[in-house]
Amino acid sequence: MADSSLQRISYVEETTPGETPEEQFQAVRFTGGSFPHTTDTTRSEEVRPDGQRGQMVRTNVSAAPDINIELSASTFDDFIEGVMRSDWSGELDLSGDDVTATDNDDGTGKFESSTEIDLSQITVGQWIHVSGFESNDANGWFKVTAAEEDSVTVAPAPADDSNNDSNSISITGQYIRNGTEEHTYTLQRDFGDLEDKVEVIKGCRANQFDLSIDYGEIVTGTISFEGLRKELTEGYAGDGSEPEDAPGTEVFNAVDHVRAIFTDADGQMSPVGVDVTSVSIALDQNARRQNAIGVLGAAGISHGSLDATGSLSMYLDADTWSYLQRYVDFEKFALALVFDDGQHGYVIEFPRIALTDEPGNVPGPDDDVMLEFDIAAEPGDVGGENKTIQICKR
Numbered sequence: 447m448a449d450s451s452l453q454r455i456s457y458v459e460e461t462t463p464g465e466t467p468e469e470q471f472q473a474v475r476f477t478g479g480s481f482p483h484t485t486d487t488t489r490s491e492e493v494r495p496d497g498q499r500g501q502m503v504r505t506n507v508s509a510a511p512d513i514n515i516e517l518s519a520s521t522f523d524d525f526i527e528g529v530m531r532s533d534w535s536g537e538l539d540l541s542g543d544d545v546t547a548t549d550n551d552d553g554t555g556k557f558e559s560s561t562e563i564d565l566s567q568i569t570v571g572q573w574i575h576v577s578g579f580e581s582n583d584a585n586g587w588f589k590v591t592a593a594e595e596d597s598v599t600v601a602p603a604p605a606d607d608s609n610n611d612s613n614s615i616s617i618t619g620q621y622i623r624n625g626t627e628e629h630t631y632t633l634q635r636d637f638g639d640l641e642d643k644v645e646v647i648k649g650c651r652a653n654q655f656d657l658s659i660d661y662g663e664i665v666t667g668t669i670s671f672e673g674l675r676k677e678l679t680e681g682y683a684g685d686g687s688e689p690e691d692a693p694g695t696e697v698f699n700a701v702d703h704v705r706a707i708f709t710d711a712d713g714q715m716s717p718v719g720v721d722v723t724s725v726s727i728a729l730d731q732n733a734r735r736q737n738a739i740g741v742l743g744a745a746g747i748s749h750g751s752l753d754a755t756g757s758l759s760m761y762l763d764a765d766t767w768s769y770l771q772r773y774v775d776f777e778k779f780a781l782a783l784v785f786d787d788g789q790h791g792y793v794i795e796f797p798r799i800a801l802t803d804e805p806g807n808v809p810g811p812d813d814d815v816m817l818e819f820d821i822a823a824e825p826g827d828v829g830g831e832n833k834t835i836q837i838c839k840r
Contacts, residue, residue, distance in 0.1 A: 452638030455481070455513060456689035457631045457650075459524060463746070464649035464674050466632040471682065471689040475521050479513040479668070481635050481645055483676035507743050508735060509647045511633055512670040517657060519695040519790030519839070524631075525669050526837060528652030529729055531749060532625035534839075538568060538618055545615035547576075547584040547604040553714035555588075555603035557617070558596055566595045569621065571829020573782075573793040573838035574600070578615040581607040587706070587784050587793055587838075589715050590829075601714040621838040623828060624752055633671065634683050642680045649674035651747050653733040657794075660724045665698040665785070672733040675743030696787050703785050708795075710780040720766045723816070724759045725783060727794065729835065754796060754823035754834050762815040770817060773801040780826065786840075793838040798826025 456471035485507050490500030515522065527533055542562030549555045557576065559565055568574060570593050577585050583605035592599040609615065628651065635645045654670035682688060698704070707722055708715045732750030758781075760766045772779065782795040803820040825832040 448637045448640050453635060454638070454689065455479075455633060455635050457524070457633050458684050460630045460632055460649070463628070463630040466646070466648055466683050468685045470687050471632075471634060471684050472524075473689045473692040474513065474525075475515065475518060475692045477514045477516060477666070479511065481511045481633075481647070481676075482509060484508045484510070506737060507675050509650075509673040509676045509743070510671060511647055511650065511673060512654075512668055515667050515669060516697040517665040517667060517785070518693070518697045519787065519792070520693040521695065522669065523839070524629075525652050526622065526655070528629040528631065529655040529669070529731060530622050530624050530835070530837065531627050531629070531731065531752075532622050533627065534620050534622045535569065535572070537620050538572075538574065540565070540567070540617040541578075541614050543609070543612040543614050545578075545617075546609050547579060547581070547607040549603040549606050550599075551603075553603060553716060554591065554599055554601045556597050556599055557588075557604070557615075560596060563617070564595050565598045565617075566593050568593045568598050568617070568619075569829060571827075571831070571836070572619055572621040573795070573836075574598075574617050574619040575786075575791060575840040576604070576615065576617050578613045579604075579607045579609060580611060580613065581605045587786070587791070589708075589782075589795075591714075602708070602716050618840045619838055620840070621836055623831060623833045623836045628749065631671070632683060633673070634679075634689075636682065636689075644679045644682060646677045646679055646683045647671075647673040647675070648677070649744070649747060651731075651733055651749060653731050653749070655727075655729040657727040658724070659700050659704060659726070659783070661700050663700055665700060665703070672735060672744075672747045674747070695790060698785050698787065703787050704783065705786045705791070706784040708780075708782040708784070715780065715782060720760055720763070720769075722758065722760045725756065727754075727756045727783075729754050752834055756821045756823075758801075758819045758821055760817050762817050766817055769801070769819070770804070773804050773819060776800060778824075778826075781821070791840050793836075795828075795836045795838070796821075796823040796826075797828050797833060797836065799823045 492500035588600035
């Protein structure tokens with residue numbers, strides 16, 4: 447009998463939708479999920495003189511796998527491209543020992559380099575990660591609001607650091623913003639105790655991506671796909687080789703690795719400064735199956751429009767009262783979450799969200815009064831582009 451602890455899911459990105467390239471698959475980390483083959487049937491209405499029903503007829507099949515995950519760096523970057531319908535930007539990797547940090551005293555700051563680094567390479571709107579300064583508050587994640595050859599303006603403001611010790615300062619980052627490009631994957635599942643027994647689903651489009659961030663917990667989520675159909679094969683798909691191992695990066699948790707939650711204040715990103723108990727994110731590309739006569743399974747799969755929703759919970763106090771005011775006034779603002787394990791990190795940013803519901807629960811005695819908002823994102827300005835979501839990484 448197959449042991450669930452010995453199963454493996456792997457993938458390869460397709461060049462032509464529905465056609466598996468002759469390449470090695472990449473294993474993916476997961477905690478569970480589904481790898482279904484759904485059969486649609488109907489019963490013949492033929493009248494039989496022997497008092498029995500007519501035959502059962504297969505009318506179509508479908509496959510919509512999903513993978514439950516614990517968020518970790520590098521592991522799901524290809525699938526993020528799929529659900530964002532876009533590509534990661536080129537990797538930014540700048541360093542020099544003449545970089546200084548300045549607090550402008552208005553919520554913004556600057557990083558400047560007189561000779562060594564051309565800072566105009568940095569894209570306005572992206573988040574960058576800075577490291578190497580003596581002052582810890584000059585290091586970390588910053589959003590770029592302007593870029594010139596010798597300086598970048600960022601928010602939140604870094605601490606002043608003249609870098610008189612001439613440390614090598616590193617500025618890194620990549621970003622992806624939602625778009626309309628299509629990525630498809632072949633997924634396969636194999637079993638360590640069943641030799642040459644492999645399930646394959648081709649033409650998978652990443653359709654939904656959910657994350658849950660709760661205090662005291664690992665950051666978990668689900669990536670859901672729409673695929674064409676399931677096939678059973680004898681041996682690995684692709685080039686026939688065993689899949690490459692998944693990255694071994696640390697899983698993120700909501701205590702050590704959620705470094706900051708930012709909102710905008712007067713147009714500048716700044717830490718929320720309140721105690722948040724949970725955040726959830728749900729991206730949905732509203733994929734639809736396209737069926738045709740003579741085709742078993744879907745003839746194609748097309749994405750729709752992006753929905754980005756979620757929730758935000760916090761204790762009610764004098765500081766969080768301002769969020770209740772934003773909800774009552776239907777004031778829209780930006781929200782960004784920062785995950786970082788000290789070596790890798792992500793910023794997930796919604797440039798414009800609305801708080802769409804707050805139930806106003808009245809608890810009984812000896813309990814905390816909470817604010818529990820539903821949130822919905824809409825297109826907002828990201829470096830001069832109108833985008834619903836931006837994800838940056840280092």
